[in-house]
Amino acid sequence: MPVPIPSPFTPGALPHVLVGRVRERTRMGDLLARVATFGELAGPPVVLHAPRGLGKTSLLRDTEDRARELGFVTAWVACAKGSPMLTELASSVRRALVEAEVLDDRSTKRVLESIAVEFAIFGVSLSTEFATAPAGAEPPPAAIGGMERVLHEAAVAVRARGGAGLLVLIDELHAAPYAELGVLLNVLQNLAGRRAENPLAVMTAGLPSTPEMIMRAATFGERSEFIGLERFDEADSRRVLEEPAGAASVGWARAALDAGLAIADGNPYLLQLVGDSTWQAAGPEAGDVLELDDVDAGSDGMRGQLAAMCRARWDSASELEQAFLSAMAEYADEIVPRDHIATTMGRESRAISVPRARLIDRGVIEAAGRGRLRFTLPGMGAWIREFQAG
Ligand SMILES: Nc1ncnc2c1ncn2[C@@H]1O[C@H](COP(=O)(O)OP(=O)(O)OP(=O)(O)O)[C@@H](O)[C@H]1O
Ligand SMILES: [Mg+2]
Missing domain, CATH: 1.10.8 (Helicase, Ruva Protein; domain 3)
Structure with missing residues (x-):
C-alpha cells in the first residue's frame, strides 16, 4: 500500500523551499561578501522589519546558512520581553566560538577567558546599575566597552583561524530592553570607527515598530540599513x-x-x-x-x-484600539481610508493617530498607500464582523 506523504508545508516553521526575496537575499549576500573578502565590518546593522508572518525569521535563518557556507561563525539571539539581550548575545557568541572550534589553542583561549570576564562585568553593571537607571540615562561605558571587546575579539579570532568573520543575528529586536538597544548601537558605532579591524556583520529583524525604536535609542541609529518585507506577489x-x-x-x-x-x-x-x-x-x-x-x-x-x-x-488591543479595528472591519473594501475610521469613531482624523500608530507598531494593521490602512492578517475584518455579530 502506498504510504501517504507527510505535508511539505510549514506553517509557523522554516520553509522547505524559500521562495522569492531575491532583492533582500542579494543585498545580504553582498554584505557578507564584503566581510569575507576584505575582512572588514559589513556596515551599519541590517534591520528587517515587517508584521508577523511575513518571513523575517526565515530570511535571517537563510542568511545564517549562507554565511556558514562562506566560513562565518554565527551567533543567534531571539529577544524576548523582559529578558536581557546583551548577556544572551555574549553567551551566544561564546557558544558559537566553542562549537566552531575557534577556541582550541592557547592564544584563543585567552579570548574565551576575556569574554567570560567581560561577560561578568557588563552583565553585573547592566543588571544592577543600568536596569534601575532613569529613562534616557547614558548607557554605562563599562557595558559598551565590554560588548565592544567581545565582538571585536571574537571576530578577529575567527578571522585569525582562516574563517570569514563573525555574523551576529538578532531576531525579535522589538522585544529587546530599550536601554540595551542603546548599548548595542553605541557598540556598533564604535566598531564602525575601526571598520578594517572588525570582520563582522550584524543582521536583525523585528516588528514594524523596530526602526522607530532604533532611531529613538541612539541618534545614529537612523544610519541602520532598514529593509521592509512585503507580502508576496x-x-x-x-x-x-x-x-x-x-x-x-x-x-x-x-x-x-x-x-x-x-x-x-x-x-x-x-x-x-x-x-x-x-x-x-x-x-x-x-x-x-x-x-x-x-x-x-x-x-x-x-x-x-x-x-x-x-x-x-483583538484581545491584546485596548478599548480605543478595538473601536478603531471595528471601524476598519465595517468598511466594504479591504483597504480602508483613514477618514472613514475617524468618521465612524466620531473623531477628528488627527485624533486617531495614537491607536493607529500602536496597531501598526504591533503589526496588526499596515499602511496601504496614502491615508489608507488594511489588516495585516487577511480575513481579520470578516472575523471581527462575525465576532461582534455573534
Ligand atoms: N520566502 C519564503 N518562502 C516560503 N515560505 C516562507 C517564506 N518566508 C516565510 N515563509 C513561511 O511563512 C511563515 C512565517 O515565516 P517567519 O516565521 O519567517 O515570519 P516572521 O516574519 O519571522 O514572523 P513572526 O513575526 O511571527 O516571527 C512560516 O510558515 C514560513 O514557513
Ligand atoms: Mg519571526
Whole structure:
C-alpha cells in the first residue's frame, strides 16, 4: 500500500523551499561578501522589519546558512520581553566560538577567558546599575566597552583561524530592553570607527515598530540599513504553494490554486497554512492533484487557526484600539481610508493617530498607500464582523 506523504508545508516553521526575496537575499549576500573578502565590518546593522508572518525569521535563518557556507561563525539571539539581550548575545557568541572550534589553542583561549570576564562585568553593571537607571540615562561605558571587546575579539579570532568573520543575528529586536538597544548601537558605532579591524556583520529583524525604536535609542541609529518585507506577489505566492508539492510529485488543480491564493492574499504564513491544511485534507500520494474540494475540506481547520490568531490580536488591543479595528472591519473594501475610521469613531482624523500608530507598531494593521490602512492578517475584518455579530 502506498504510504501517504507527510505535508511539505510549514506553517509557523522554516520553509522547505524559500521562495522569492531575491532583492533582500542579494543585498545580504553582498554584505557578507564584503566581510569575507576584505575582512572588514559589513556596515551599519541590517534591520528587517515587517508584521508577523511575513518571513523575517526565515530570511535571517537563510542568511545564517549562507554565511556558514562562506566560513562565518554565527551567533543567534531571539529577544524576548523582559529578558536581557546583551548577556544572551555574549553567551551566544561564546557558544558559537566553542562549537566552531575557534577556541582550541592557547592564544584563543585567552579570548574565551576575556569574554567570560567581560561577560561578568557588563552583565553585573547592566543588571544592577543600568536596569534601575532613569529613562534616557547614558548607557554605562563599562557595558559598551565590554560588548565592544567581545565582538571585536571574537571576530578577529575567527578571522585569525582562516574563517570569514563573525555574523551576529538578532531576531525579535522589538522585544529587546530599550536601554540595551542603546548599548548595542553605541557598540556598533564604535566598531564602525575601526571598520578594517572588525570582520563582522550584524543582521536583525523585528516588528514594524523596530526602526522607530532604533532611531529613538541612539541618534545614529537612523544610519541602520532598514529593509521592509512585503507580502508576496502572485507569482511568488504560486511558487510557495506549487514548489513544495511539486517536489513530492503532487500538483494543484487550477481552481484549487486560485482559491488558495485568494485566501492567503500574499501572506507567506497563510500560504503555508492553506497548503498544509489542503494537504492534510487530501492525504495525497505521488502523482495526485490537489482539488478545490480539498481546499474546502481543509478550510475548517485553517479557519480555527486563523480565528485563534485574530482573537489574540483583538484581545491584546485596548478599548480605543478595538473601536478603531471595528471601524476598519465595517468598511466594504479591504483597504480602508483613514477618514472613514475617524468618521465612524466620531473623531477628528488627527485624533486617531495614537491607536493607529500602536496597531501598526504591533503589526496588526499596515499602511496601504496614502491615508489608507488594511489588516495585516487577511480575513481579520470578516472575523471581527462575525465576532461582534455573534
Ligand atoms: N520566502 C519564503 N518562502 C516560503 N515560505 C516562507 C517564506 N518566508 C516565510 N515563509 C513561511 O511563512 C511563515 C512565517 O515565516 P517567519 O516565521 O519567517 O515570519 P516572521 O516574519 O519571522 O514572523 P513572526 O513575526 O511571527 O516571527 C512560516 O510558515 C514560513 O514557513
Ligand atoms: Mg519571526
